[in-house]
Amino acid sequence: MVARVQETPINSDYETAELRRLLKLSGAIVTFCGLVRDFNHLGKIEGISLEHYPGMTEKTLLRLAQQAVKRFELEQVRIIHRVGRIDNAETIVWVGCAAVHRQAAFAGAAYIMDILKQDVPLWKKEHYGESSVWVEAKSTDKDAASRWQK
Amino acid sequence: MITVKCFAQVREISQTEEMSLSFHQNMSIADVQRQLCAQGEQWQKAFSLSPLIACNHIIVSENHVLNEGDEVAFFPPVTGG
Incomplete structure (x- = not known):
């Protein structure tokens, strides 16, 4: 199980290979990549910055990975999140889940992303030329996370 | 001593990334907030955002001792x- 933040670009091929290397039982791998869009509801943006809380962010990511393994009986989980300045189209977050069957791997990846967006201390700021604006939390993300509490 | 850290909008508005406060028995998060608000208007503005609170990396309420x-x-x- 791996859960970390990094300032350097995420290499999806490397992360998938590392996930596969540790598998003994799995028949399914689901991976998710979150990307920086080049626009928001106001127009074009020029990249983002992601602030984190060193120590708490890593602990919360690891706890989330452990919860997903237990809840969905996953064989392996890998969560990699970028921090710092990130350009348009780059990967913000990469999640990989491996399980014996595909349903558990799909559910595990969806669970991790829904809870990550609600619980993990990370804050996004969008850049527009010389100015920048903090992204506000969305009620749809709260709703997505709450469905796992049922 | 107590270490206080601020992130994102709270950091920008309070103009504080990290600071230390003297500790006293039965000190709560609410006491910390009151003490900081007395230090300047920027803290009142920061707390008007109703920020989330963590103590030793665990989310807590303002009643936490x-x-x-x-x-x-x-x-x-x-x-x-």
């Missing part, structure tokens, strides 16, 4: 992913 050496953090709702 602190211990010597605790690390308290204030930050807005998260927006990662």
Whole structure:
């Protein structure tokens, strides 16, 4: 199980290979990549910055990975999140889940992303030329996370 | 001593990334907030955002009672992913 933040670009091929290397039982791998869009509801943006809380962010990511393994009986989980300045189209977050069957791997990846967006201390700021604006939390993300509490 | 850390909008508005406060017995998060608000209007503005509160990396409420050496953090709702 791996859960970390990094300032350097995420290499999806490397992360998938590392996930596969540790598998003994799995028949399914689901991976998710979150990307920086080049626009928001106001127009074009020029990249983002992601602030984190060193120590708490890593602990919360690891706890989330452990919860997903237990809840969905996953064989392996890998969560990699970028921090710092990130350009348009780059990967913000990469999640990989491996399980014996595909349903558990799909559910595990969806669970991790829904809870990550609600619980993990990370804050996004969008850049527009010389100015920048903090992204506000969305009620749809709260709703997505709450469905796992049922 | 208590360490106070601020992140994102709370950091910008309070103009504080990290600071230390003297500890006293039965000191709560609410006491920390009152003490900081007395230091300047920027703290009143920062707390008007109703930030989330963490103590030693665990989310807590403002009623949480602190211990010597605790690390308290204030930050807005998260927006990662």
